[in-house]
Amino acid sequence: DTAVSQTPKYLVTQMGNDKSIKCEQNLGHDTMYWYKQDSKKFLKIMFSYNNKELIINETVPNRFSPKSPDKAHLNLHINSLELGDSAVYFCASSPGTIFSEQYFGPGTRLTVT
């Protein structure tokens, strides 16, 4: 059983399009996250979501919007895609207790042409 899953694994699309990445965790965790890994492998938090409380990273453009239909899912919707959005996007989850490790999904490689 995959603990944290993401779909799709690869996403190639054109500038200006709108796309979504889905994330599901079956670990019963309370907290979920989206991270972006750029071409230089640098990982940066985008959002964290804990029990219906969304924490938005102010550096993330508002074209990015996370949506959580329930505790096990945190999807990422991106409007008006730009070339600079090309990256690997990781979903992660944690129990939400202090200093608990985060479990990462396999990542979604987004390529904007």
Next chain:
Amino acid sequence: AQKITQTQPGMFVQEKEAVTLDCTYDTSDQSYGLFWYKQPSSGEMIFLIYQGSYDEQNATEGRYSLNFQKARKSANLVISASQLGDSAMYFCAIHPRRGGSQGNLIFGKGTKLSVKP
């Protein structure tokens, strides 16, 4: 603000030897957690080891150990008896106190480890 510095962009180690990957951090929090993750070429992020700021003993997990020096703000990862499968990117991360940053990890830029046969 919290910050992680990994000064070694790339390292080589001979198979079966030990290797130390450096990590220094900067935080004003008294309570925090330090993590190491491995990212093989396949891309997934694999949790390796955790050290809490109030833990008196260095963390160990199999061949991985964390050399935690709080006064120096360093949390180096030691891999003993390197194996070819250890070749990967290694990321150090800090988890600030929950109330301050809602629990997200702050990562360093990573160290690419290559194990030579």
